[in-house]
Amino acid sequence: MVTNAPSRHSAIAHDDTDGERFIETLYPWRRRLWIQQLLNWTENGVIIGIICVCFLLLISRFIPWANVSYWAFGIAIVFLLCAIGAALRYRPSFARSAHVIDTQLALHDRLSTAWELRDNSAPISVLQRRDALGQLSKHTPATTISLRPGRIRLLSFGIAAIVLVWLLLIPNPMNAVLQQQAVFQARLNRQIAAINQARAVIYNQTAISAQERAVIDKILRDALAHLQQSSSEEQAQQILAQAQSKLNQLRDPQASQKAQARANASSALQNSSNANLSNAGKALATGDNKVLDSSLQNLASQLNNMTPAQRAQLAQQIERAANEAQNNPQLSSALHQLAKAVADGKSGEVSDATKTLESAAAQDSANQATSDSIDQASQFLQNAANALASSTDSSNGQNSSQSQTPGQGQNPGQTKASGQGQGISGQNNTNNSSGKNEQVFVPGQVGSGTSNISVDGSTGTVQSGKPVPYSQVIAQYSQMAHDAINNSNIPPDLKNLIQDYFNSLEGRQ
Amino acid sequence: MANKRESTSPVTGVKTANEAKLEDLKTQSGDDVAISDMQAETEQPGEADIKTFMEIVQQLEDELCSIVVGQERVIRELLLALFSGGHVLLEGVPGLGKTLLVRTLSEVLELKFARIQFTPDLMPADIVGTTIVTDQSDHNTAGSRRIFSFQPGPIFANIVLADEVNRATPKTQSALLEGMQEHTVSVGDATRPLPRPFFVLATQNPLEMEGTYPLPEAQLDRFLLKVLVQFPKAKDLMRIIDTTVGLQTIQAKQVASGEQLMHLIETARAVPVATHVKEYAVRLLLATHPDQEDAPESVRKYVRYGASPRGLQALIMTSKVRALLEGRYNVSLEDLQYVAFPSLRHRIILNFDGLADGVTPEDLIEAIIEETSTS
Numbered sequence: 088m089v090t091n092a093p094s095r096h097s098a099i100a101h102d103d104t105d106g107e108r109f110i111e112t113l114y115p116w117r118r119r120l121w122i123q124q125l126l127n128w129t130e131n132g133v134i135i136g137i138i139c140v141c142f143l144l145l146i147s148r149f150i151p152w153a154n155v156s157y158w159a160f161g162i163a164i165v166f167l168l169c170a171i172g173a174a175l176r177y178r179p180s181f182a183r184s185a186h187v188i189d190t191q192l193a194l195h196d197r198l199s200t201a202w203e204l205r206d207n208s209a210p211i212s213v214l215q216r217r218d219a220l221g222q223l224s225k226h227t228p229a230t231t232i233s234l235r236p237g238r239i240r241l242l243s244f245g246i247a248a249i250v251l252v253w254l255l256l257i258p259n260p261m262n263a264v265l266q267q268q269a270v271f272q273a274r275l276n277r278q279i280a281a282i283n284q285a286r287a288v289i290y291n292q293t294a295i296s297a298q299e300r301a302v303i304d305k306i307l308r309d310a311l312a313h314l315q316q317s318s319s320e321e322q323a324q325q326i327l328a329q330a331q332s333k334l335n336q337l338r339d340p341q342a343s344q345k346a347q348a349r350a351n352a353s354s355a356l357q358n359s360s361n362a363n364l365s366n367a368g369k370a371l372a373t374g375d376n377k378v379l380d381s382s383l384q385n386l387a388s389q390l391n392n393m394t395p396a397q398r399a400q401l402a403q404q405i406e407r408a409a410n411e412a413q414n415n416p417q418l419s420s421a422l423h424q425l426a427k428a429v430a431d432g433k434s435g436e437v438s439d440a441t442k443t444l445e446s447a448a449a450q451d452s453a454n455q456a457t458s459d460s461i462d463q464a465s466q467f468l469q470n471a472a473n474a475l476a477s478s479t480d481s482s483n484g485q486n487s488s489q490s491q492t493p494g495q496g497q498n499p500g501q502t503k504a505s506g507q508g509q510g511i512s513g514q515n516n517t518n519n520s521s522g523k524n525e526q527v528f529v530p531g532q533v534g535s536g537t538s539n540i541s542v543d544g545s546t547g548t549v550q551s552g553k554p555v556p557y558s559q560v561i562a563q564y565s566q567m568a569h570d571a572i573n574n575s576n577i578p579p580d581l582k583n584l585i586q587d588y589f590n591s592l593e594g595r596q
Numbered sequence: 597m598a599n600k601r602e603s604t605s606p607v608t609g610v611k612t613a614n615e616a617k618l619e620d621l622k623t624q625s626g627d628d629v630a631i632s633d634m635q636a637e638t639e640q641p642g643e644a645d646i647k648t649f650m651e652i653v654q655q656l657e658d659e660l661c662s663i664v665v666g667q668e669r670v671i672r673e674l675l676l677a678l679f680s681g682g683h684v685l686l687e688g689v690p691g692l693g694k695t696l697l698v699r700t701l702s703e704v705l706e707l708k709f710a711r712i713q714f715t716p717d718l719m720p721a722d723i724v725g726t727t728i729v730t731d732q733s734d735h736n737t738a739g740s741r742r743i744f745s746f747q748p749g750p751i752f753a754n755i756v757l758a759d760e761v762n763r764a765t766p767k768t769q770s771a772l773l774e775g776m777q778e779h780t781v782s783v784g785d786a787t788r789p790l791p792r793p794f795f796v797l798a799t800q801n802p803l804e805m806e807g808t809y810p811l812p813e814a815q816l817d818r819f820l821l822k823v824l825v826q827f828p829k830a831k832d833l834m835r836i837i838d839t840t841v842g843l844q845t846i847q848a849k850q851v852a853s854g855e856q857l858m859h860l861i862e863t864a865r866a867v868p869v870a871t872h873v874k875e876y877a878v879r880l881l882l883a884t885h886p887d888q889e890d891a892p893e894s895v896r897k898y899v900r901y902g903a904s905p906r907g908l909q910a911l912i913m914t915s916k917v918r919a920l921l922e923g924r925y926n927v928s929l930e931d932l933q934y935v936a937f938p939s940l941r942h943r944i945i946l947n948f949d950g951l952a953d954g955v956t957p958e959d960l961i962e963a964i965i966e967e968t969s970t971s
Binding site: 186196197199200201203204207209210211212215218219250570 | 640641642643646652866867868869870871872873922924925926928929930931971
């Protein structure tokens with residue numbers, strides 16, 4: 088039978104050095120674990136960073152992303168730094184080190200318990216610490232805690248690196264789209280600069296009132312603001328068309344008729360045998376109010392020396408001119424008044440009539456100046472739209488040139504537009520390209536007057552007229568239709584019907 | 597039932613011989629408890645105590661293994677309970693050596709052993725004892741007089757083998773309850789302490805067998821461990837032939853006394869347990885409850901009631917003993933996982949689905965160990 092030996096706990100109860108020795112022994116293990124953690128986390132950061140880079144590069148193959156490289160590089164660096172920082176910040180504690188070593192060496196929680204009871208002086212705790220130290224002394228940190236990366240980590244790194252290299256080497260299909268966007272942006276910037284210059288030109292015109300200048304300038308300014316935010320050519324064309332529509336709303340609907348009437352009246356006056364009246368007709372035609380004033384003064388002074396028959400003949404000529412100017416009521420009325428005053432031969436009436444005619448001519452000139460400014464602004468916008476469209480044509484031509492005869496539309500050429508867009512007999516350029524980049528063009532018929540747009544390509548071909556984008560045409564037609572409906576006697580229900588029709592067209596563009 | 601510590605017979609006013617012995621025992625036991633409590637705070641087992649513990653346990657295990665062949669795990673679990681101061685329920689079909697194991701244990705420990713064969717007609721008084729009328733000589737009158745004296749039952753022993761405990765009715769089974777938990781027996785209006793150490797080693801046949809009464813949950817919970825006795829393997833059967841049917845039979849030799857056993861139990865209690873190990877034990881216990889968030893899906897589905905806090909005490913206490921048996925001075929997570937099966941299997945009450953699907957508590961404990969985080 089075994090008997091219990093007397094307890095010897097008194098010999099070891101106050102052995103405080105064991106606890107300190109235990110901590111000292113654990114130090115190198117903890118340092119080694121920290122280095123291992125630093126390496127592991129850094130490797131994880133690199134792997135995760137590469138995976139994120141791959142992900143971003145993959146996204147950039149489906150969505151145009153100009154500066155994806157900077158983002159990818161930045162994110163990779165951030166992940167790496169975060170991993171290193173976290174590894175440095177959260178270094179393993181003694182308790183965790185003890186637990187990890189317990190697990191790795193299968194020490195059955197000896198170290199964890201010893202660490203927790205490091206200050207306990209009970210005999211069995213001292214024995215436990217000694218046992219833990221004894222077990223730990225059989226191993227070394229270098230042989231137990233490996234700093235080599237694990238197989239799974241190496242495999243993950245290899246796969247991620249291969250995918251990254253593949254993504255970097257294989258051309259990105261979105262690069263072409265990005266190039267097109269860059270080209271478009273450059274063109275847009277050029278056109279924005281041109282419109283800005285136009286703004287300055289129009290703003291410095293003194294022939295029109297300040298209020299009208301401000302209105303035109305606001306329209307151009309708004310258009311510029313929207314253009315700077317536009318991301319596609321269709322959008323830019325739409326903005327330009329809308330600006331043109333707004334400018335057109337500023338026009339006097341009867342301006343052309345009035346101009347024609349004025350021209351007819353001036354022509355009729357120029358045909359007169361009376362030199363003063365003929366000069367007045369010329370001045371009316373050129374809008375030279377000073378010459379008109381002097382001519383009418385001369386005519387008034389001449390009347391005193393004329394016979395009634397001569398005055399009647401002169402009055403008839405003026406009356407004829409008044410009739411020719413019937414589409415310009417103010418001018419026509421002034422001419423009628425002048426004809427009556429000439430026929431009566433009263434100097435006071437003649438003086439009043441000449442003043443009225445000068446006033447009407449001046450008003451007419453002002454209206455004409457306003458109309459010219461609007462035309463000028465509209466023309467600037469039209470030029471910008473044409474420039475954008477022609478560049479797109481050339482780029483589309485470049486895109487489709489692989490299947491076309493060489494030399495057709497490969498260079499953007501020079502676009503020269505003149506007139507006011509009337510009668511552009513452009514051919515229906517469907518631009519055989521199919522797919523998302525297809526743009527529909529229709530023969531342009533913008534504004535009034537005459538136009539002549541020629542495109543000089545490198546091949547020397549000259550096209551008569553220029554197709555206008557459908558979006559621009561439909562916007563203009565919509566505005567014209569809106570104006571026409573509002574200015575006509577169409578019943579309200581039919582107005583709605585017609586407006587619905589144009590709205591439906593807008594929805595399909 | 598009164599729980600007074602009245603030593604005088606209410607009928608005769610005279611102490612019987614047995615009662616006097618029991619009174620001495622009680623007084624001594626109460627003093628010992630108080631002293632040992634104080635010593636527990638001041639005295640800690642030293643290196644020699646630990647060494648002694650390991651030597652005794654090794655000898656004990658060797659002796660038991662030499663007699664009971666092929667049941668090493670059962671013997672190890674029995675020793676875990678023994679040095680934890682808890683009771684053991686041995687379950688297995690008849691003929692596997694359960695009774696032999698318990699009898700051998702009593703022989704090697706020099707303890708008073710009593711065997712109770714549980715039968716359906718066994719009464720509680722047959723276990724705890726009863727008061728009988730006896731003749732006692734009266735020196736004053738030179739005659740004799742009849743007095744009531746308490747005749748202790750077989751439960752008044754250090755090691756009580758409750759053989760085939762589930763063959764008795766629940767009423768008789770419950771006669772063990774007070775003794776197992778309080779280490780006292782109340783008969784009539786007197787409460788009598790049981791000798792220390794006191795171990796109940798009950799064997800039971802599988803519940804599927806005819807003529808058995810399942811033990812109530814309250815009584816099951818009082819067993820520290822439930823040990824399953826498996827059928828021996830072929831090579832063990834060969835050894836059984838060699839050791840039991842030959843001319844020479846092996847006799848077990850005595851290894852330790854009851855007093856030593858008590859000291860060894862105190863020694864085992866001093867083994868330190870780290871906080872993370874305690875937390876793991878708590879997580880294991882909570883995982884047996886179906887209403888806990890961390891319980892595995894199988895527990896939620898098949899368990900009606902989980903283990904009680906006694907299960908946690910059993911886990912920690914038996915883990916301490918196992919740590920010493922494994923040559924360590926600390927409890928590890930592996931110790932807990934090892935003792936989880938015998939400590940918790942009888943404390944997990946299956947619901948109808950679990951019984952219908954043939955799920956065993958062992959399956960559930962395995963799932964709990966697998967799914968419970970170790971950190």
